[in-house]
Amino acid sequence: xxxQRIAHDRSGASLIESLVAVTLISMGLLSLAPLSLRVAxxxxxxxxxxxRTAAMQRYIARYQTASTTxxxxxxxxxxxxxxxxxxxxxxxxxxxxxxxxLYRIRIVVQPNGSIPIAADTVVLERLIPPTGPFHIP
Numbered sequence: 555x556x557x558q559r560i561a562h563d564r565s566g567a568s569l570i571e572s573l574v575a576v577t578l579i580s581m582g583l584l585s586l587a588p589l590s591l592r593v594a595x596x597x598x599x600x601x602x603x604x605x606r607t608a609a610m611q612r613y614i615a616r617y618q619t620a621s622t623t624x625x626x627x628x629x630x631x632x633x634x635x636x637x638x639x640x641x642x643x644x645x646x647x648x649x650x651x652x653x654x655x656l657y658r659i660r661i662v663v664q665p666n667g668s669i670p671i672a673a674d675t676v677v678l679e680r681l682i683p684p685t686g687p688f689h690i691p
Contacts, residue, residue: 595670598670599670599671602639602665602669602670602671603671605638605639606639606641606663606665606671606674607674608639609635609639609641609643609663610661610663610674610676613643613645613661613663614661614676614678617645617659617661617678617680618678618680622680622682625647625657625659625680625682626647627647627648627649627657628647628648629646629647630644630645630646630647631644631645632644632645634666639665639669640665640666640667640669641663641664641665641666641669642663642664642666643661643662643663643664644661644662644664645659645660645661645662646659646660647659648660654681655681655682655683656679656680656681656682657679657680657681657682658677658678658679659677659678659679659680660675660676660677661675661676661677661678662674662675663675
């Protein structure tokens with residue numbers, strides 16, 4: 555057997571070398587699976603946090619523009635919403651000092667189901683301007 559014949563017989567990749575390469579590539583891809591799962595979970599949390607913030611902004615706008623006659627101290631209103639962000643909102647209207655027309659509105663948005671984020675709370679204070687012949691706003 556000459557040197558040329560040995561070199562000719564060794565050209566190309568063998569089946570074992572191909573299997574080793576495929577095994578190493580598959581192990582590398584499998585090691586990325588937990589990272590991919592973690593990124594997907596983090597993305598879900600970020601999206602749901604954004605949805606919660608958007609819902610909270612809608613409720614804040616609703617109570618900031620609500621008529622002053624609807625702000626009765628001691629009342630609680632709750633409502634639920636479905637997709638894309640299933641949640642429950644509760645608002646409590648209080649008047650800390652009865653001699654002043656200052657109303658405190660506490661809004662809580664609580665996610666429903668298995669959404670992995672916490673509830674969000676905001677407190678608004680609205681001063682009702684005085685009315686009458688000498689207190690025109």
